[in-house]
Amino acid sequence: MALDIDFIAHNSNLKNFNPNFKVLISFIFILVTLIANSPIVSLIIFAATAILIILIAKTPIKDYLQFISIPLLFSIITCTFMLFFLGSGEIIYNTGIFNITIREDSLNLAYSTFLRIVACFQALGFLTLTTPIMETFNVLSKLKIPKIFLEISMLMYNSIFIFLKQFELMTNSQKTRLGYNGVKNSYRSLGLLVSNLFIKSLNRSEALQNSLDSRCYGGEFPVYEK
Amino acid sequence: MHIIEGFLPWYWCVFWFVLSIPVVVYGIIKIKKVTDEIPESKSLLAVSGAFMFILSSLKIPSVTGSCSHPTGNGLGAAIFGPAVTAVLGTIVLIFQALLLAHGGITTLGANVFSMGIVGPLVAWLVYTGLVKAKISSRIAIFFAAFLGDLLTYVTTSIQLALAFPQPSFGAALGMFLGIFAVTQIPLAITEGLITVVIWNAILSSKSTLLKKLKILNPNHNESGDL
Numbered sequence: 001m002a003l004d005i006d007f008i009a010h011n012s013n014l015k016n017f018n019p020n021f022k023v024l025i026s027f028i029f030i031l032v033t034l035i036a037n038s039p040i041v042s043l044i045i046f047a048a049t050a051i052l053i054i055l056i057a058k059t060p061i062k063d064y065l066q067f068i069s070i071p072l073l074f075s076i077i078t079c080t081f082m083l084f085f086l087g088s089g090e091i092i093y094n095t096g097i098f099n100i101t102i103r104e105d106s107l108n109l110a111y112s113t114f115l116r117i118v119a120c121f122q123a124l125g126f127l128t129l130t131t132p133i134m135e136t137f138n139v140l141s142k143l144k145i146p147k148i149f150l151e152i153s154m155l156m157y158n159s160i161f162i163f164l165k166q167f168e169l170m171t172n173s174q175k176t177r178l179g180y181n182g183v184k185n186s187y188r189s190l191g192l193l194v195s196n197l198f199i200k201s202l203n204r205s206e207a208l209q210n211s212l213d214s215r216c217y218g219g220e221f222p223v224y225e226k
Numbered sequence: 227m228h229i230i231e232g233f234l235p236w237y238w239c240v241f242w243f244v245l246s247i248p249v250v251v252y253g254i255i256k257i258k259k260v261t262d263e264i265p266e267s268k269s270l271l272a273v274s275g276a277f278m279f280i281l282s283s284l285k286i287p288s289v290t291g292s293c294s295h296p297t298g299n300g301l302g303a304a305i306f307g308p309a310v311t312a313v314l315g316t317i318v319l320i321f322q323a324l325l326l327a328h329g330g331i332t333t334l335g336a337n338v339f340s341m342g343i344v345g346p347l348v349a350w351l352v353y354t355g356l357v358k359a360k361i362s363s364r365i366a367i368f369f370a371a372f373l374g375d376l377l378t379y380v381t382t383s384i385q386l387a388l389a390f391p392q393p394s395f396g397a398a399l400g401m402f403l404g405i406f407a408v409t410q411i412p413l414a415i416t417e418g419l420i421t422v423v424i425w426n427a428i429l430s431s432k433s434t435l436l437k438k439l440k441i442l443n444p445n446h447n448e449s450g451d452l
Contacts, residue, residue, distance in 0.1 A: 005324075005326070005327070030331070030332055031236075033232060034235070035236050037235065037236075067327060068327075070327060070328075071231075071327055074230055082390065085401055109390065109392065113233065116232045116233075117230055118232075119232065120231045120232025120330065121230060121231040121232060121327065121330065124324075124327075125327065128324050133321075133324055136324065146251075146258070148254060148258050148268075149254055149313070151268065152257070152268065152272050152313075152314075152317065153275075153317045153320070155268065155269060155273075156272040156273075156321075157321065158272075159276035160279055160280065163276050163277065163279075164280065167280055187419065188423065190420060190423065191420065191423025191424050191426065191427055194424045195423075195426075195427030195428050197277065197280065198424070199428070201274065201276065202273070204273055205266075205270045205272070205273035205274075206266075208269040208272070208273065209265075209266050209268075209269040
């Protein structure tokens with residue numbers, strides 16, 4: 001399903017690179033882009049992260065394109081909207097429909113915002129495409145983030161995959177029984193699916209607790225440090 | 227509707243972080259108190275969080291033909307209360323940013339504020355208010371989910387309008403609200419209906435659930451059917 005990113009991260013060329021540096025690089029890139037807020041800086045960061053992701057981390061191009069496609073689509077839509085509707089400066093182009101115009105300041109705003117988004121999500125993408133999430137959390141645990149927060153996050157991360165499997169099984173069995181035929185049926189099936197998943201998840205939490213206790217869980221998942 | 231990485235100028239990122247962090251910290255303190263007393267609740271919280279994550283990756287069949295995903299705010303807030311939901315919501319948003327490229331780390335503060343704090347708080351207020359007024363919990367949960375969803379989008383619009391006040395804050399707010407109203411009001415109604423269907427199914431097996439949920443909220447009995 002949607003969690004391919006984790007798979008890519010585990011197979012990345014930079015997987016064994018020190019995660020502290022990867023987190024640091026990614027955050028510095030994002031902060032520089034945000035604070036500088038200039039199209040040139042954004043372009044440089046974009047190019048740098050693209051090189052890091054494709055050439056150095058050797059992320060497959062197909063996966064990379066798939067990863068950027070959704071945020072890219074979103075930012076194109078948003079920035080087109082900003083281009084036409086925001087702004088109060090000089091009119092550079094009038095479409096002639098409903099007084100929709102492109103103004104000078106909205107053009108500047110739209111393209112600088114677009115470049116900023118693209119650079120930022122790529123910098124974040126560098127982190128997510130090269131670092132398994134457990135290692136990212138391990139880095140975060142060194143920064144005074146409450147232990148209980150990280151503990152619940154890690155337990156949650158483990159449960160997500162169990163649920164995804166369960167979820168797929170249940171949806172498939174509903175689909176084979178024409179459960180999603182028509183709007184009314186879809187609602188009913190979705191309700192049954194979610195409520196069963198919820199009840200199952202509560203049972204599951206008991207099993208999880210038992211298995212953790214029987215393995216002497218003391219509130220920490222040790223991660224091998226390189 | 228998540229605000230994407232890099233979309234907000236850096237001072238607004240800081241501003242929303244400053245607003246969100248105290249609430250999340252309060253939630254963490256509350257969770258810590260519960261987990262210190264009853265260690266089993268840790269796995270229950272983790273599994274509930276994973277459930278919220280799966281819920282947010284669901285596609286709702288919507289009237290307009292477009293698809294969106296439920297926020298799970300109404301359900302979470304009615305069952306766990308707003309403080310715990312805020313913490314779980316924060317973790318879910320981090321996973322969405324890192325695993326699905328949905329949202330972002332610098333915009334986390336803003337997203338947590340709209341989706342993890344305002345939404346659940348409104349949903350919880352509406353739910354407890356209506357239940358106290360002796361209205362059936364099925365109707366209460368509909369309005370909780372519906373209004374929680376709607377106010378999440380209103381908050382997002384305010385955040386966007388504050389970040390891009392062009393030509394003025396009011397005009398930008400009107401613009402963002404107008405765009406959201408077209409797509410989000412049908413979606414909010416859909417989410418309300420779906421939540422009712424889920425709620426019905428959960429109520430039908432409430433005896434087993436009650437026992438387990440009591441761990442998190444000892445006076446659950448008093449707040450209506452569940």
